Amino acid sequence: MEAVVYQGEKDVAVEEVDEPEIQHPNDVVIDITTTAICGSDLHMYEGRTAAEPGIVFGHENMGTVSEVGEGVSTLEEGDRVVAPFNVACGFCQNCEEGYTGFCTNVNPGFAGGAYGYVAMGPYKGGQAEKLRIPYADFNALKLPPGDEHEDSFALLADIFPTGWHGTELANLQPGESIAIYGAGPVGLMAAYSADIKGASEIYVVDRVESRLEMAEDHCNATPINFEEADPVEQIKDQHGGGVDKGVDAVGYQAIDPDTKPTDDAYDPARENPAIVLNDLIKTVRPTGELGIPGLYVPSDPGAPDEMAAQGRLGIDFGKLFEKGLKLGTGQCNVKDYNRYLRDLIVQGRADPSFVVTHRVDIEEAPEMYERFDNREEGVVKVLLEP
Ligand SMILES: NC(=O)c1ccc[n+]([C@@H]2O[C@H](COP(=O)([O-])OP(=O)(O)OC[C@H]3O[C@@H](n4cnc5c(N)ncnc54)[C@H](O)[C@@H]3O)[C@@H](O)[C@H]2O)c1
Numbered sequence: 001m002e003a004v005v006y007q008g009e010k011d012v013a014v015e016e017v018d019e020p021e022i023q024h025p026n027d028v029v030i031d032i033t034t035t036a037i038c039g040s041d042l043h044m045y046e047g048r049t050a051a052e053p054g055i056v057f058g059h060e061n062m063g064t065v066s067e068v069g070e071g072v073s074t075l076e077e078g079d080r081v082v083a084p085f086n087v088a089c090g091f092c093q094n095c096e097e098g099y100t101g102f103c104t105n106v107n108p109g110f111a112g113g114a115y116g117y118v119a120m121g122p123y124k125g126g127q128a129e130k131l132r133i134p135y136a137d138f139n140a141l142k143l144p145p146g147d148e149h150e151d152s153f154a155l156l157a158d159i160f161p162t163g164w165h166g167t168e169l170a171n172l173q174p175g176e177s178i179a180i181y182g183a184g185p186v187g188l189m190a191a192y193s194a195d196i197k198g199a200s201e202i203y204v205v206d207r208v209e210s211r212l213e214m215a216e217d218h219c220n221a222t223p224i225n226f227e228e229a230d231p232v233e234q235i236k237d238q239h240g241g242g243v244d245k246g247v248d249a250v251g252y253q254a255i256d257p258d259t260k261p262t263d264d265a266y267d268p269a270r271e272n273p274a275i276v277l278n279d280l281i282k283t284v285r286p287t288g289e290l291g292i293p294g295l296y297v298p299s300d301p302g303a304p305d306e307m308a309a310q311g312r313l314g315i316d317f318g319k320l321f322e323k324g325l326k327l328g329t330g331q332c333n334v335k336d337y338n339r340y341l342r343d344l345i346v347q348g349r350a351d352p353s354f355v356v357t358h359r360v361d362i363e364e365a366p367e368m369y370e371r372f373d374n375r376e377e378g379v380v381k382v383l384l385e386p
């Protein structure tokens with residue numbers, strides 16, 4: 001079958017790979033109908049992780065069950081399902097407590113597994129024609145049959161729950177104000193979630209105009225372009241002091257607003273891995289809370305300095321302490337939210353598909369990786385159809 005395979009820095013190719021097989025009685029195999037490219041894939045794509053060539057990418061997967069292991073009791077051939085990007089067992093202590101992003105059974109020596117991702121276990125990615133889903137009774141979320149809401153449901157694998165998770169980590173309550181750094185797919189989903197939850201004011205920070213427009217048009221957010229002036233000052237000017245809550249939907253490859261824009265759409269020379277965390281510490285009022293779904297890594301081969309190469313960042317911890325801020329981090333526990341977010345979509349109360357700007361044949365993956373990586377205007381969420 002065809003799959004998107006990582007070749008090395010800024011290089012993916014569509015290649016023939018072996019088809020997945022049932023390896024355990026509780027596995028299913030699905031025919032992928034939609035799979036997505038994620039900002040998390042870009043960290044690997046850019047050579048900014050320990051990912052080795054040969055990985056089949058793709059952790060945002062949905063499709064139709066085509067093979068069913070003999071121990072599977074709730075799924076049948078033909079069922080339409082979406083798989084959380086996390087691979088989880090369902091019965092370890094973390095899974096039992098809802099922390100399926102930190103399952104201790106699926107990836108020996110590590111808490112958490114995922115499809116097609118460096119260090120996240122042996123699970124092949126789903127940017128391919130087929131995918132094996134382990135612990136399928138637990139991991140596969142059933143969807144209504146047919147092809148309705150295909151774009152929105154595809155976002156249940158990761159970014160809709162992850163954006164929601166950002167607001168949960170920040171403990172956002174109705175009526176509170178919130179600032180979200182990053183208007184990529186995850187930041188937009190955090191803003192959309194904040195709107196659903198009844199935030200009183202939503203500020204979304206980025207530099208890509210078409211992304212900021214989506215935040216304004218679909219999430220009732222106030223766009224803040226950090227290339228125009230210090231984003232902290234811009235938010236404080238409009239809000240009159242610090243906002244209640246903050247979300248980091250950027251992660252360690254953040255651009256420092258204090259550096260000069262260059263012709264490059266996304267220039268690594270402008271990176272400062274602690275800038276968003278430090279801007280959030282300034283943006284949020286004393287005793288506020290921060291949700292940090294943006295990715296941080298324990299080792300970064302392309303880091304701007306030796307400390308950052310080991311995942312050690314210059315965070316203003318003294319300020320954080322002085323303000324009594326709380327923060328929450330980590331992979332999204334997709335299972336905690338995806339059933340409810342699915343039902344919001346089914347009932348017509350949520351339609352996150354506005355972020356989808358491209359649905360293309362899997363053959364176009366190499367070009368779309370490049371364009372998404374450049375944060376090209378008008379390229380936000382890219383869905384692939386094998
Ligand atoms: N925790 C999780 O479970 C989880 C799941 C999915 C993605 N992620 C992470 O979330 C992050 C965002 O993912 P995405 O798909 O939206 O990717 P993305 O790279 O498209 O979005 C990041 C956005 O941040 C903007 N940005 C850069 N520097 C900034 C700054 N200083 N202030 C404000 N905005 C800035 C960029 O212009 C870009 O639009 C990534 O780090 C990704 O790995 C985490």
Ligand SMILES: [Zn+2]
Pocket residue numbers: 037038039040041059060085158159
């Ligand atoms: Zn993802």
Ligand SMILES: [Zn+2]
Pocket residue numbers: 088089090091092093094095096102103104105106
């Ligand atoms: Zn588990």
